[in-house]
Amino acid sequence: MPFWFFVWDEENEAHIHAHGVSSQEFEEVVCAPDSEGQSRTTGRPIAFGYTSTGKYLACVYDVIDESTVYPITAFEVQD
Numbered sequence: 044m045p046f047w048f049f050v051w052d053e054e055n056e057a058h059i060h061a062h063g064v065s066s067q068e069f070e071e072v073v074c075a076p077d078s079e080g081q082s083r084t085t086g087r088p089i090a091f092g093y094t095s096t097g098k099y100l101a102c103v104y105d106v107i108d109e110s111t112v113y114p115i116t117a118f119e120v121q122d
Contacts, residue, residue: 047073047112055114064102064117068094072102073112087115 049070059069076090082103099118102117 046110048110049073050107050111058060059114062102062116062118063100064119066114068070068096068098068100069114069117071095071103072100072117073104073114076102085115093121 047070049066050057051066053057056066059066073084073090074090077092079088079089082089085103087103087105090104091100092102093099098119099121101120102119103115105113105115107113
C-alpha cells in the first residue's frame with residue numbers, strides 16, 4: 044500500500060464534497076485502489092475502489108512528487 048501526502052485546499056475539498064465524497068473516502072481509495080488507470084477526459088491518474096462506507100468511487104488526482112497527491116475530483120460509479 045503506497046503512502047501519499049494529500050494536499051487539500053478549500054477549492055478541491057469543496058469540489059469533492061459537492062460530489063458527495065468526503066476527503067477521508069478519497070484518501071481511502073487512492074491509498075488502496077481496486078484498480079488504477081488514466082482519466083479518459085484529462086489523462087490524469089485515476090483510482091477506483093470501495094470506501095469503508097460502501098461507496099465505489101473514481102478518484103482523479105495529480106501526482107506532485109513521489110509522495111504527494113493533489114486531489115482533483117471524485118465521484119461515485121456503478122461497479
